[in-house]
Amino acid sequence: MKYKVCIIGGGIIGTAIAYFLGKLGENSVAIFEKRYLSSGATGRCGGGIRQQWSTKSNVRLAMRSVEFFKKFKEEVGMDIEYRQGGYLLLSYSEEEARQFEKNVEMQREEGLDVEILSPRMVSKRYPYINTDGLILATFCPTDGHANPHKATFGYANAAKKMGIDIYTHTEVNGIEVKNGKICGIHTSKGYFECDIVVNAAGAWSKEVGMMAGVQLPTESYRHQIFVTEPLEYFFPFMAISFSGNFYMRQALHGQFIMGQGDKDEKPGINENVTFRFEKEMARKMTKIFPFLENVRILRHWSGEYNMSPDAQPILGKSDKIDNFYYAIGFSGHGFMLAPAVGEAIAELIVFGKTIHSDISYLNTERFKKGIVQEKNVV
């Protein structure tokens, strides 16, 4: 069996790339997923779609993605519960608050509508938020959230309709490289010849790189998240704090989904959960969001952030193997960037260059020049 493009990873990134390849007329494409679609970080994430970033390029990429999320239902053909309820960024440190003000200035220059709110304005507008210790908040009404499972299946189904094949429960266990070029992949369902391989393996990006003999600077870290019983839907935005280390949103059904980062996590794949997380999270969140006091935790799970050295994705082509492409290292914000990334990688494959988004600053070369950390990450 031969495909022009083999995509490793059936998460939002792999399916988005396949979808956009199909849109550009390339349907000799197959996705290889070792478990099931959206079984990795995609299906485990909070589902936020944010444009408020600290670097210009991330803002642009996120804004491009929002354009696609807005017309997802019409263009891709699935209702993915997309709502532009906004993102409320809460800052609990003076230094971060000053950075937020600078970010907003830059975000406005990029054409993003962002408000700066004082703690008093926050409590007036959102009386159900306890503003103790809050220094400043920013709000972007066009940010939002969606259901990541549905988005993945939306892209996958649309890709299938265009003739693209999807192999689930199919593990890639080797990449055949000859004379510095990939010529095929070995999988649990046999050998597939191909012209191009795309590494969209998320948490397993480094392992997939190793299969082709390429050392990639990504590491996976566990992040935990839980969901509570539902209350009546009243909280349309995502609340997030980097200094406070949390994010929370209400799903349309009414449940609250929330998570935090953990500095003590060791790199590696770990999908277990801890009681410590439930304790810390419950204590912190009921203080800031008092209405959570009367709801119980329903489910608790974890997934991997595939971290890059600067917490920004690694996109583009390998400098060692000419037909090896990457869309990895999303550092916890792959879902929200997926449409723009899918489009860009597909353009790069079909036309040899991107047309709508500049992703050249996101190649592996950048790490040679030193690391500029994206700060807006939980």
Added chain:
Amino acid sequence: MSRRVVAHPILGDLIEEEVIEFEFEGLKLKALKSDTIASALISNGIDIFGFSESGKPKGFFCAIGKCSSCLVVVDGVPNVRACITPVRDGMRVERQKGKGKPVW
């Protein structure tokens, strides 16, 4: 308290207990001190504890705090499980309609 089992072949006879008073949908009702909200309501002949969002009646089901079928509003707090929550003197219990309203 007509629906109580007063003599049971295994559990034995009903023990004399202090009687307390609570409120359900504005009605003053009597309960035994060791009652749960659910047992107090059932002994008073009340089987409908609330309604789903689409208006269907809900009531006692799993009896072990798992199924969310018996959720009631107690003193303004929604999502209280009637089956595992002890009734208290002066408690104000209401039927929950649909999802709980957030309180802060």
